[in-house]
Amino acid sequence: MGKTLAEKILTNHAGRDVHAGDIAVCNVDFCFGQDGTSGLIMESFKKLGANVFDKTRFAMVIDHSSPSPNIGVSTVHKAMRDFANEKEVKLFDVGEGVCHQLIPERGYVTCGDLILGADSHTCTYGALNALATGVGSTDLAITVATGKNWFKVPESIKIIVSGKMPAGTYSKDIILHIIGTMGAKAATYKSVEFYGNAIKALSVDSRFTISNMAIEMGAKFGIMEADPKVLKWVKQHSIRQPNPAFADPDAHYGEVREFDITKLAPQVARPHTVDNVVSVEAVGGVKIDEGVIGTCTNGRLEDLEVAAKILKNRKIHRGVKMIVAPASKGIYLEAVKRGFVEIFVDAGAMVVAPGCGPCVGTHNGVLADNETAISTANRNFKGRMGNPNSNIYLGSPATVAASCLTGRIADPREHKKRLL
Amino acid sequence: MKKKTSYAMAHEIKEEILATAHRIKIKDNINTDYIISGRYKFRISDPKELAQYVFNDIDPEFYKRVKPGDFLVAGENFGCGSSREQAPLALKTLGLGAVIAKSFARIFYRNAFNLGLLLLECNTNYIDDGDQLKYIPEKSVIYNESKGINVDIKPIPALMRRIIEDGGVIEHLKKNGGFRIEV
Secondary structure (H helix, E strand, C coil), X not given: CECCHHHHHHHHHHCCCCCCCCEEEEECCEEEEECCCHHHHHHHHHHHCCCCCCXXXXXXXXXXXXXXXXXXXXXXXXXXXXXXXXXXXXXXXXXXXXXXXXXXXXXXXXXXXXXXXXXXXXXXHHHHCCEEEECCHHHHHHHHHHCEEEEECCCEEEEEEECCCCCCCCXXXXXXXXXXXXXXXXXXXXXXXXXXXXXXXXXXXXXHHHHHHHHHHCCCEEEECCCHHHHHHHHHHCCCCCCCCCCCCCECCCEEEEEECCCXXXXXXXXXXXXXXXXXXXXXXXXXXXXXXXXXXXXXXXHHXXXXXHHCCCXXXXXXXXXXXXXXXXXXXXXXXXXXXXXXXXXXXXXXXXCCHHHHCCCCCCCCCCCEEEECCCCCCCCCCCCCCCEEEECCHHXXXXXXXXXXXXXXXXXXXXXX | CCCCCCCCCCCCCCCCEEEEEEECCCCCCCEHHHHXXXXXXXXXXXXXXXXXXXXXXXXXXXXXXXXXXXXXXXXXXXXXXXXXXXXXXXXXXXXXXXXXXXXXCHHHHHHHHHHCCEEEEECHHHCCCCCEEEEEHHHCEEEXXXXXXXXXXXXXXXXXXXXXXXXXXHHHHXXXXXXXXXX
């Protein structure tokens, strides 16, 4: 029987033929932790009493609370610096960026890889035809020490997205629509493969947004094919040789779903679950107190660009706090060069250091009781942005920018002319 | 009332365990942010202190109600969302004997077993808050004493059973020199 992408790549890393349902010990190409998970990684690593298996295959990233907002976090950051110095492993310190931007941007991922991260959104690199998934700290520590871990070969779901994307909609709207339709547990422990001409038409940066949110329907992997755009992207960013994987024509899928996006409207996830999705019209007029553009889902250059187009020579609504967090230092600098940062600051927004702060509620825009935010992040769980008595809506960068102008959730298609 | 308490998730899963069921008001899709909020997990590294904030955003008194050995009972997709190991760590630190749910999210599932926290999958519609339960590993059932019914449990995969029996994944690796994945 033919193999899915997950079966192909896990077979390559197990050194034996594996199929869905098998459990195999596999070699891992790269692994990393962030500052929310590295404290326990270091603790478990110490308990294992081993050495780092390969110093070039492990890195740590300080991004979840960056720069540190309190003593507890500063203590973890310092321990990470000490550990990185002692073990001679790569540390991306404060100000460098969000792990899911840095790891691919700095060339640690290529096609056909098997990657583990102590962060649930590690599935982001599926857009590069890599099998990448999040694990906990102890699992990650085991891989740091041994270069391996055990994997259950998952069943796969094939999702085919077709049609031409309407103006004012983006890859964020596609994935919100898919999650809204399929539900938060539709893909638990499964590998999702994304295909279709609508995916092919997207830039690699836009595809990251889709793979990033595969975990929001429970998926272990959210992987795509290595088309010429992907091969070009990895060649530009990594010196490693890509080993593209393709699913066999007779591979078995537990489920095949098709989505036509020709008439897709901008999508918004309502509080407090990511699958609580409606078209923007259904929530148009909901008053907002804060807008966030950034995160591992939508903090890339094209995301900042679309927001800048909407905000250029305009002011955000009085009383709205708008926070922009570029996903990496490189993106920040490019946004400065292209004038986006000036547009944001001039509009009344704050451009903060690259990091995850607003999304995980550690700092940079914690909400007051009964306040409402609209964010480009991937989670709107109660309390996610730091206050359980607040509400979070999720949308595309265009939807967030449009909403910040009016102080109410707004349809970005009203700015169609600017978005051409 | 509890007749006997066993704290003993480590080691052999042979012994029958008696426990009180605890449900919380949200049934399905309880995410790891709810189990332990980012407000606390980034700031607090002492598991005992962290454990006081379990379910802080949805059921802040929960940690006061549970006694060591009790079972937490939930619905579908328990532990979805973030990969934070602090979630099962805090539940384990509270002394919970097991978490029972209709299904678990995969990262949480691995993390819990890795730390030696037992997870049992069954139809939890047959278990209410306060029910007295008896987990009978040999028969793969939970006997709900309060209702007088047996609830079938999905068999625990061999590797996960060994990890629990060894007291967690680190101990499992030290004991066996690698993962014992054979069925």
